[in-house]
Amino acid sequence: MQSLEVLRTLSFCSTELFRVQALIHDSEEVVTAQKALADAEQRLAKLTQENALLQRRVRVLTEFMERKVSALEGVVPYLVQSSTVIVHNYPASAPIWIVREFFLLVGHVRSMYRGEIVNQGKDGDRALLYVQYSSAEEAKKAVELLNGATAVQKIKLQVSLP
Numbered sequence: 001m002q003s004l005e006v007l008r009t010l011s012f013c014s015t016e017l018f019r020v021q022a023l024i025h026d027s028e029e030v031v032t033a034q035k036a037l038a039d040a041e042q043r044l045a046k047l048t049q050e051n052a053l054l055q056r057r058v059r060v061l062t063e064f065m066e067r068k069v070s071a072l073e074g075v076v077p078y079l080v081q082s083s084t085v086i087v088h089n090y091p092a093s094a095p096i097w098i099v100r101e102f103f104l105l106v107g108h109v110r111s112m113y114r115g116e117i118v119n120q121g122k123d124g125d126r127a128l129l130y131v132q133y134s135s136a137e138e139a140k141k142a143v144e145l146l147n148g149a150t151a152v153q154k155i156k157l158q159v160s161l162p
Helices: 002-080 097-104 136-146
Strands: 084-091 109-121 124-133 158-160
Touching (some): 084 097, 084 109, 084 136, 097 109, 124 136, 136 158
Antiparallel strands (some): 084 124
16 A cells, blocks of 8 residues: 555655656746747847937938939029020030130020030040020020031030930
């Protein structure tokens, strides 16, 4: 009888041991899950900071672009309705005074200036040349008369309105 009692006690202890091991295993999984949650929370905090930084950058760029657009709003209508003509494909190395007389034949030239380089090629860099007349009528007349004309140094004029 005593051995039966020992076997029951042994069986009970064995069952309790398995239950304790299961609890330990479950608690280890909880710790692992807690660590994973903490890591995820850190990543989320970092991403939130990066998002805030990106939003600030977007806001700054948007404000910058709005200022540029508002500055251009005053210029674009002026160019569209203006007395400015554009000479395309003008040799960047050629001085602008050599074609000034051609434009003076049409009317009073208020200003001339070379713009940005728009084409870089084997024949040399090409730029835009801007010619401003006193009136829009003179600018239209310049396009009609000078577009396609050959100027000094065999410079073919490609003249248009903006």
